[in-house]
Amino acid sequence: MPELPEVEVVRRGLVSWVRGRTITGVEVLDPRSIRRHALGVEDFIGNLEGATVADVVRRGKFLWMPLVDTAGGGRAADAPESPRPKVALMAHLGMSGQLLMQDREVPDEKHLKVRFRLSPRDAMPAQLRFVDQRIFGGLFVTAMVPTDDGGPGGLAESPLPLIAEEASHIARDPLDPAFSFDLFYRRLRRRRTGLKRALLDQGLVSGIGNIYADEALWRAKLHYARATDTLRRAEAERVLASARDVMLDALAAGGTSFDSLYVNVNGASGYFDRSLNAYGRAGQACKRCADVGIQASIRREQFMNRSSHTCPVCQPRPRNGRW
DNA sequence: CATTCGTCCTGATAGC
DNA sequence: TGCTATCAGGACGAAT
Numbered sequence: 001m002p003e004l005p006e007v008e009v010v011r012r013g014l015v016s017w018v019r020g021r022t023i024t025g026v027e028v029l030d031p032r033s034i035r036r037h038a039l040g041v042e043d044f045i046g047n048l049e050g051a052t053v054a055d056v057v058r059r060g061k062f063l064w065m066p067l068v069d070t071a072g073g074g075r076a077a078d079a080p081e082s083p084r085p086k087v088a089l090m091a092h093l094g095m096s097g098q099l100l101m102q103d104r105e106v107p108d109e110k111h112l113k114v115r116f117r118l119s120p121r122d123a124m125p126a127q128l129r130f131v132d133q134r135i136f137g138g139l140f141v142t143a144m145v146p147t148d149d150g151g152p153g154g155l156a157e158s159p160l161p162l163i164a165e166e167a168s169h170i171a172r173d174p175l176d177p178a179f180s181f182d183l184f185y186r187r188l189r190r191r192r193t194g195l196k197r198a199l200l201d202q203g204l205v206s207g208i209g210n211i212y213a214d215e216a217l218w219r220a221k222l223h224y225a226r227a228t229d230t231l232r233r234a235e236a237e238r239v240l241a242s243a244r245d246v247m248l249d250a251l252a253a254g255g256t257s258f259d260s261l262y263v264n265v266n267g268a269s270g271y272f273d274r275s276l277n278a279y280g281r282a283g284q285a286c287k288r289c290a291d292v293g294i295q296a297s298i299r300r301e302q303f304m305n306r307s308s309h310t311c312p313v314c315q316p317r318p319r320n321g322r323w
Numbered sequence: 324c325a326t327t328c329g330t331c332c333t334g335a336t337a338g339c
Numbered sequence: 340t341g342c343t344a345t346c347a348g349g350a351c352g353a354a355t
Contacts (some may be wrong), residue, residue: 001349002349038349134331134333136350137344193325229339304327305348307347
């Protein structure tokens with residue numbers, strides 16, 4: 001389940017393989033993976049063929065490649081005076097999406113949805129492939145529009161003062177150097193909802209999915225139903241710091257096990273085996289309570305049509321939403 | 324306006 | 340064995 005750390009691992013892996021290369025061919029094997037592209041698959045392909053990838057950037061879980069025309073003899077994107085990108089190839093990995101660099105000899109993956117052929121470069125793989133079993137993810141082309149908030153952020157190496165239009169409603173993530181806690185806290189307090197709902201709202205704070213929401217709440221000793229409009233500043237700081245910490249841990253784990261030749265979303269899988277304290281641990285002991293000699297087991301409940309994992313002892317359900 | 328809920332999708336697994 | 344039911348969940352758009 002790619003959340004922020006996994007998407008960032010993919011971005012870092014992808015950038016050195018695709019930046020400056022030209023898309024020479026696009027093959028859409030399953031049109032369902034071309035989402036939100038109103039003008040259809042033919043237009044999608046037409047926008048991409050002949051364009052050069054200028055960068056790979058991210059906002060929250062949205063990942064995109066700004067594209068520049070390859071006019072006048074194929075000048076590379078990183079050449080001086082390179083033109084500003086007008087459009088970008090946008091990707092969202094959804095639940096099961098992968099972006100893979102593959103040599104042309106490698107047989108098609110079972111769930112291969114889209115194949116991009118790239119201009120040759122040294123010994124680099126010739127193809128970028130989008131593989132997606134459950135089709136919650138997708139690709140589309142979107143306009144690059146000006147932004148006054150300093151660019152995409154999301155740990156991008158060279159943020160442009162432009163953002164992909166379809167990601168402009170997404171808030172910054174907790175790892176983004178330009179993330180504003182004050183803005184987050186002001187908006188959080190204005191809401192009348194539960195804390196986990198707010199954490200999962202990508203327009204308020206991005207990059208957090210079901211797994212890291214449960215982990216951040218566990219670390220912060222807060223319950224998912226805690227009312228946002230009474231949340232104290234210290235509590236909000238605690239849950240944000242927890243989210244940041246758990247995602248940094250996952251990012252570090254993903255980074256170390258990441259094979260740069262094989263860009264995928266499983267880079268952080270080792271992390272899940274060892275380091276989760278709440279998610280997926282229903283019925284098992286709460287490690288923090290066990291450390292102080294208390295017996296408590298993680299409880300799984302349905303909330304928002306997904307499962308939520310809490311320790312009933314150290315994350316007690318709030319009364320009246322307050323505490 | 325803000326908030327919540329239904330929908331998209333496939334494969335693994337449980338139960339009969 | 341082989342069928343059906345259930346579960347997993349990100350994000351959008353419809354409904355409230």
